[in-house]
Amino acid sequence: MTGRPTSRDVAREAGVSQSTVSLVLGGKWTGRVSPATAAGVRAAAARLGYRPNRAARNLRLGTTRTVLLMVPSLTSPFFGPVYRGAARVAARHGFGVVVYEWPDLPGPAGSPFAAPHEAIDGILASSMAVEAVGGFPGTPAVMLDSDPDGPVPSVGLGVADGMRAIIAHLAALGHTRFGHVAADVDQWTFHSRADALAAAVGAVPGGALVRAGCAIDVASAKAAAGRLLDGPHPPTALVCDDDQISAGAYKAARARGLDVPRDLSVTGFDDVLLATALEPELTTVRLPAEDLGAAGMAALLELLDGGCPAPRTLPGELIVRSSTAAPPRGTR
């Protein structure tokens, strides 16, 4: 017995049959096994340090009680909490979570989704295109923060409302000239932000909007914000698609001798750690990342259970900190 002990080893140790071991350890022994025998089995299992073979159990049951969480990048501070929320709910139902980072980790076969390494029961895809789940035909899936009108059930985030709240806040302070430092990422959530932003600015009397795109990193954001500030009609408020982009906007402002928020207001999105680490602390929209993961997992588990989860949207919340103020005099 060099390898790990099996249920048969436990059976021999306890002087019963393998079936009995399985019944006892499976918890379905009520009325089939005497308490004394059950105790004996448990003791034997403990003595041998037995733990059931997952592969065998999965094969037998035809279910892995594992779901795949697909995220664009684990490095982003947004997805840690998403994972945590999802994993917590999953654990409560005896499910495990496997993370799949995409597109940074293409599968071995070239197609990124050719081979998720684990056998999975369902998919939770965060901030991804619907095609992302196309690699798993027939596997139940729930999308997070994606197009709610897509063919796959989803849990949404109130990003449009968040954008509207930002503009309302800035407009109330007196701003009319807005700059959108936009993430050049082809995800629904960013398209949605852009659309809501444009519409909201359109509703502001005398509102004007300029836009510059960038990657989601500080240097790229700094350059994009700089382009807006150096333009012919520089905005008095920079609306950023992401907290990290806001950090770039801060840098662009400082490089031009502009004080935030006295000379320039800046807003973020997400409310990740960075928002309060920056100086001044960032006015941003808090997205409930952990709740998103939890709600998505709950929906997926309901789906796996044969149910039909109701569409949900989790609202964002405008957090006003110190990076926004009235525009400087003489700019309106």
Next chain:
Amino acid sequence: MTGRPTSRDVAREAGVSQSTVSLVLGGKWTGRVSPATAAGVRAAAARLGYRPNRAARNLRLGTTRTVLLMVPSLTSPFFGPVYRGAARVAARHGFGVVVYEWPDLPGPAGSPFAAPHEAIDGILASSMAVEAVGGFPGTPAVMLDSDPDGPVPSVGLGVADGMRAIIAHLAALGHTRFGHVAADVDQWTFHSRADALAAAVGAVPGGALVRAGCAIDVASAKAAAGRLLDGPHPPTALVCDDDQISAGAYKAARARGLDVPRDLSVTGFDDVLLATALEPELTTVRLPAEDLGAAGMAALLELLDGGCPAPRTLPGELIVRSSTAAPPRGTR
């Protein structure tokens, strides 16, 4: 055939036996199956959208080709890259990675390690105590950034050298009064930093060291740094255990009207995203997180292969940016 197709379905479709399908798709058919038959099998598999059942394969082979990555918290920006490096190397060898966040996600049985959800072949434990792998007796494990003298093979980070480099840099600038804003976390890496720091300061002529502990979050770090700055002999340089802690130190300084780096030098550790998002950009020690994950995975794979991986230590690198300068006049 309501469920997913099996190798037997493919066999029927191709007019061969199940064994043949397995041989062909397993890639070991050279000299056993004619090219024509192999092509037919492949075509049939493609037509049916066949993908082998992982659970069955795992059971049969007795190996899952999956390793468990244990990290304290996925929310920390340090562990995303660690995961990525590990996953990349693993994928190249046909292995998958499952993440287990600890201690935030205790297992169902109360004991955090009672039940990792997947069957695993090995463990990569990052910045954790050796006890962390005790829950998996007999499972090959490699520790990352942990005590190299422990009973488990490990890949180290040159954190002690990093601390020495920081002190050397600050001492060269003229600092003698150092404050250590220390992470109150019982991990080897932080003990190691503290020891190296104390020794290095002891070697500075006239060197003095005060210390304040905090949790790894901005608010707690701000408070701790404040305690040092308000003490009887305020340091001229704050050495922080972590970039995030440095952000707190910045805030404490600003709250007291101190300019970084004119009135106070601040250093970080890790060189995560935050380091360049802050103003001024942070002098810190870059830890090669992605390389760490990659090297750890390589060592683990070697271990799984029956080899005996040589101990390695990846050096940190001092990155001098704008948060350090000579101490203000009159302070020495």
Next chain:
DNA sequence: CCCGCTTGGTCATACGTATTACTAATCCGA
């Protein structure tokens, strides 16, 4: 012409578990 060898493929089995069908023993009411 027969035997050994190669080629191309199939049969049977085992991995470890969960569960259904079955049996042996005990019990209780009439």
Next chain:
DNA sequence: TCGGATTAGTAATACGTATGACCAAGCGGG
């Protein structure tokens, strides 16, 4: 006392794969 019901447990089997043992042709050399 007897027979149905209950209790306590076992035997057998299937999940889907990979692989070692086996086997049927074909073929060429002696």
